[in-house]
Amino acid sequence: MCFSYSVNLSAQSLQSKLNLSEVSIPTPGYFFSGFTHPRLPVIIGRERQEIEPVFAESSSVLQSTSMQWGLIPHWAGDGNKADEMKVYGLNARAESVAEKPMFRDAWKHFPCLVPASGFFEWKAIGKKKEPYYIYASESEFILFAGIYSQWVQPETGEEIKSYSIITTEANQLLSEIHNTKQRMPVIIDAENAEHYLLQSVEMREAMLKSCPEGYLRAHRVSPLASNARVNRNIVNVLQPFSEDYSQTLF
Numbered sequence: 001m002c003f004s005y006s007v008n009l010s011a012q013s014l015q016s017k018l019n020l021s022e023v024s025i026p027t028p029g030y031f032f033s034g035f036t037h038p039r040l041p042v043i044i045g046r047e048r049q050e051i052e053p054v055f056a057e058s059s060s061v062l063q064s065t066s067m068q069w070g071l072i073p074h075w076a077g078d079g080n081k082a083d084e085m086k087v088y089g090l091n092a093r094a095e096s097v098a099e100k101p102m103f104r105d106a107w108k109h110f111p112c113l114v115p116a117s118g119f120f121e122w123k124a125i126g127k128k129k130e131p132y133y134i135y136a137s138e139s140e141f142i143l144f145a146g147i148y149s150q151w152v153q154p155e156t157g158e159e160i161k162s163y164s165i166i167t168t169e170a171n172q173l174l175s176e177i178h179n180t181k182q183r184m185p186v187i188i189d190a191e192n193a194e195h196y197l198l199q200s201v202e203m204r205e206a207m208l209k210s211c212p213e214g215y216l217r218a219h220r221v222s223p224l225a226s227n228a229r230v231n232r233n234i235v236n237v238l239q240p241f242s243e244d245y246s247q248t249l250f
Contacts, residue, residue, distance in 0.1 A: 001091045002165050002185040003034045005119035009141045017190045023064040031232040034090040037070045042163050043113040045197035071164035072151040073102050094168040094208035106147035114144040121178040131225035132177045134218040145186035171210040187211045
């Protein structure tokens with residue numbers, strides 16, 4: 001699955017590659033856990049501008065905005081129900097995204113891309129799990145395939161836009177790292193961003209597959225990445241770690 005990732009990248013790089021007029025990148029952006037439901041950058045197609053009318057005068061066909069990680073379907077009930085559902089909305093499986101009631105409307109009508117500099121997965125070694133950082137081998141950023149929704153809080157009328165990252169079967173690299181679940185996020189090439197966001201559902205469906213071998217690389221990182229009790233949004237969480245885990249304490 002994909003429950004934590006990094007947005008340690010430059011806005012200029014993303015803007016230039018995707019022809020975006022403006023991008024807001026969180027600082028610092030080293031580590032975000034989905035279970036805290038942060039608001040992070042997502043990219044949508046301009047034809048979806050009914051939820052972002054401020055973009056109407058932009059010449060770009062793609063636009064960047066920010067949303068809450070953890071999809072809440074538009075038909076969710078009160079706030080308690082929405083809080084329960086967003087935990088299950090962090091990821092959507094490629095194999096069932098078109099059928100599951102929680103995701104199917106968003107899949108049909110509201111695709112998005114989620115920019116990241118890399119993501120974290122854990123390798124099971126006996127009873128222990130070692131964290132790894134996975135990132136593109138030849139690019140500053142990667143784009144996760146996603147979907148989004150807009151839910152209106154009935155008590156306050158507040159509109160909350162939220163997203164989910166789509167996952168698929170792991171490729172060889174991720175099978176070796178994420179060796180229990182053997183899943184990975186669907187990654188879309190920047191060159192195919194407009195196709196994913198603006199073309200037919202059938203075209204998007206054909207893109208829901210694991211990325212080629214060699215597209216990603218990875219290195220083991222500090223056990224800090226596993227400790228939810230401390231601030232993990234620091235640069236040390238990305239750095240290669242070579243010590244013996246058995247001798248390392250939090």
